[in-house]
Amino acid sequence: MIIRTAAELENFVGHQRQNGKSIGFVPTMGALHAGHISLVEQSVNENDFTVVSVFVNPTQFNNPTDLATYPRDEEADIRLLAKAHADAVFLPAVEEIYPGGVEGRNRHEFQLGTAAEVMEGKFRPGHFQGVAEVVSRLFALVRPTRAYFGEKDFQQIAVIKNMVASEGIDVEIIACPIKRADDGLALSSRNALLTPEQRAVAPEIHKALADSVEYARQHSVRATHDTVVEHLDALPFLNVEYFEIVDARTLLPVEEWDESPSVVGCITVYCGNVRLIDNIRYK
Ligand code: PAF
Secondary structure (H helix, E strand, O other): OEEOOHHHHHHHHHHHHHOOOOEEEEEEOOOOOHHHHHHHHHHHHHOOEEEEEEOOOHHHOOOHHHHHHOOOOHHHHHHHHHHOOOOEEEOOOHHHHOOOOOOOOOOOOOOOOHHHOOOHHHHOOOHHHHHHHHHHHHHHHHOOOEEEEEHHHHHHHHHHHHHHHHHOOOOEEEEEOOOEOOOOOEOOHHHHHOOHHHHHHOOHHHHHHHHHHHHHOOOOHHHHHHHHHHHHHOOOOEEEEEEEEEEOOOOOEOOOHHHOOOEEEEEEEEEOOEEEEEEEEOO
16 A cells, blocks of 8 residues: 555554554665565564655755765565565655655754764764654654664664654664675665676675674774774775774774673775665674
8 A cells, every 4th residue: 555645644554553453664765675675574574564664854864965866766666565565655755744844844853862973973964863853753653563674774773762762752663684685785775876896896895894703803993993994995986984893782982892792893985976884793
């Protein structure tokens, strides 16, 4: 079922809720790939109804070119979602999400904690406020029992959990493992923007991270960081924006491996003009 207005969506989910059904929700920005579909399949398995939204949210883009070039393919998305047995696909126009338009909307400052200030927060000012804005609006419309997010956007999950806690929203946030191409590249809608030459070198990002797990057993956090950055920066097309080795719970940098029981390395690399992100668990 294709739904384009907020009123129709509220009506649809209201009906399901009244019948005591659980609702799984997968928010996306479209240009769907196997990573998204794995979230949809998990939701379909765990809930009575699954709603998927496809909306390229303008308020989370701090770079107008990035927004203008973001890949879109509505027809292909609808086909893939039908195949994955999504019950409802919400394809809103901007006015359905931001009544009065993006410029005229009521702004609310979300309390997202320090998790929103580091890494993506530093390099994409306002990005997480925009994510919180759209996700809270979608949660208000869908009123999901569970919502599904991919761990490629590791920081986004932490920020959304903080948003849900500070806004008192009753929803379970489910983090799902990264899906990768056979050569290791993390699946992302942005991969479609890579030239064949760039696509050939992009898997080096995951390879460098995976190799660094072994390296980290014998070396310091600093040396592990530097070896990844130096290796990737030396390759054609690749330019590391940041690589941070952080406590997986707080997202604050660690200086020693034994500082935290769970440590993750989060990286953002430009491959030509395409901004790719990935991460790896050290422990
Ligand atoms: O991860 C994404 O695709 C987006 O940030 C999300 C969660 C759909 C909000 O626009």
